[in-house]
Amino acid sequence: MLAPAEQLPPALAEPRRAELVVAVHGGPAIDAGDAMRAGHRVGHDLGVTYPGRRAVVLLLSEAERAPLVPADPRLPPPEVPLLPWSHPGQSALEATLRAGELFDAAAVALVVAGGEEELGGGARHLLGPVVADGFDLACPCYATQRYEGVLATGLVYPFTRALFGRRLRQPLGYELALSRRAVSHLLGEAWQADPAHAGERLWLVSALLSGDFRVAQACLAVRPPRLGEAGADLAASLAQVVGLLFHEARLHAATWQRVKGSRPVKTYGEPALPSGEAGPPQLEPMRSAFQLGHQELQRVWSAVLPPQTMLALKRLAREPEERFAVDDALWARVVYDFAVGYHLALMDRALLLRSMTPLYLGWAAGFVRELSALPPEAVDPRVERLAHAFELAKPYLISRWRWPDRFTP
Structure with a gap:
């Protein structure tokens, strides 16, 4: 629904530049109201954590024109501008990179709206290593159940770790934070080197791990529900992930063949224990x-x-x-x-x-x-x-x- 201008929050005045850009991606399973509330939580947390820094929160939408929703009277006015952001034909990751370039941001983050109260904190935890300590990439390290993420556990993590020598526990995370230097590299040299796969998660991680970039991970308690790794067709899902993994190995072969062993990456926060535990799949x-x-x-x-x-x-x-x-x-x-x-x-x-x-x-x-x-x-x-x-x-x-x-x- 397109809301009349007088119903929109006053904080929707669009800035020209921002030091911090956080993109909130909801996807088809999240309605506009939930996305708006998630954006409010992120904006509130940014305002409290980084007072005096110019920041903006973007509500990503794949529609040609991002739908605007009325302000929720139950929520306080956002501390930072909250903007609908259309990205037709672009992945959420590409839209985040290009928004960071457009706003000339010192740091950008992409988070997933899942309706959890901890979402704003997730954005803060991911931005912290980049803003405070100068890291170029911060990936999430979620609290997972023992049978969750078996594809990442058994193939993506050990393969990526052995190739590039960094112990990045969950390189497939949909959420992340990046420095301006990383954004410039990704939209420049890395994009030109692999335009067919640019904008994919493994493309981004491989491009930065194979270069001289500082990488960290932040422990997050909440794993967004839309991060399921396999669809109904396991063969197609596996082929997609592993195919991109092998493609990146081909692209960066000259780099990883010189890497020996592995070293841990700096981890922020303490690993959280997952709540509850599902039973094992049928073997x-x-x-x-x-x-x-x-x-x-x-x-x-x-x-x-x-x-x-x-x-x-x-x-x-x-x-x-x-x-x-x-x-x-x-x-x-x-x-x-x-x-x-x-x-x-x-x-x-x-x-x-x-x-x-x-x-x-x-x-x-x-x-x-x-x-x-x-x-x-x-x-x-x-x-x-x-x-x-x-x-x-x-x-x-x-x-x-x-x-x-x-x-x-």
Whole structure:
């Protein structure tokens, strides 16, 4: 609904410049009223935390013309300007970058409106490392349940950590904060180097991790509900995420091949414990999907995986449920083999990526079963052991990448 001008909050007078820009992204699941209330909370928190600094809060909308909503009489006037911001044809991330450039902001942040009271605090926690300590990128580190985010835990985090040598726990977070220097690099050199994928989350993280940029993470208690990592079609979701991951590995190969080991990034705040815990997913369908894939995808897998890996997978397919588990070192080599296969285009890349789904489900079945037997305090150390296995296997990836003929399956 387009509100008459006299019904709009007086703080909607548009500034020309701002030191701090926070974009609030709601998405189709969040109505305009919830987005406005989220924007008010962010604006109030910015006004309290950074008094005297010129700031603006943008309510992102994918419509051609951002809809305006009447001011909520139950809310106090916002401490900073609250502006509807249309970004048709742009991702929320691109819209945030371009708004930061337009306002010549010293720091920008993107947060997700989920209706939580802690949202304003999330923006403040993400901006803190950039504004106060000069970091170029601040990513969230959410409190997650042990079975949540298995794709990021088992593939994105250890792969990114091994490649770039930074222990950024959740590089797929929709929320982040950036410095002016990072925004300029992303909209300039990084955009020109990879225009087809510019505006994606992994593009941004990879572009900054591969450069001389300071990276931190901020512990946030609330994980926005729209951050689900997989849709109804797991194969398509997995192919999309892993395809971009492998693409970025190709783009930055000259950089990551010189990186050894990993180092922690500065973490702000204390990790929060998740509230409640859902039960584990059903494991037998996941194991059955792996066994079926092993039967039907032999030709595809053998074009990518060396004979010793194929033999290990054959043995795994025969294991009973109580002993079914993919060894960390084996999983790391499988992921690296597929990264090399993607790099060399050994087959249609879409087919290659989708063929990873049974392998991922097989790994996830064993990993989830192991997590279910651990006490809460042992979950993170288990994830760290997995990530360390990817680091130990990195020389294998480099050798395969540089001299693929020596490893022809």
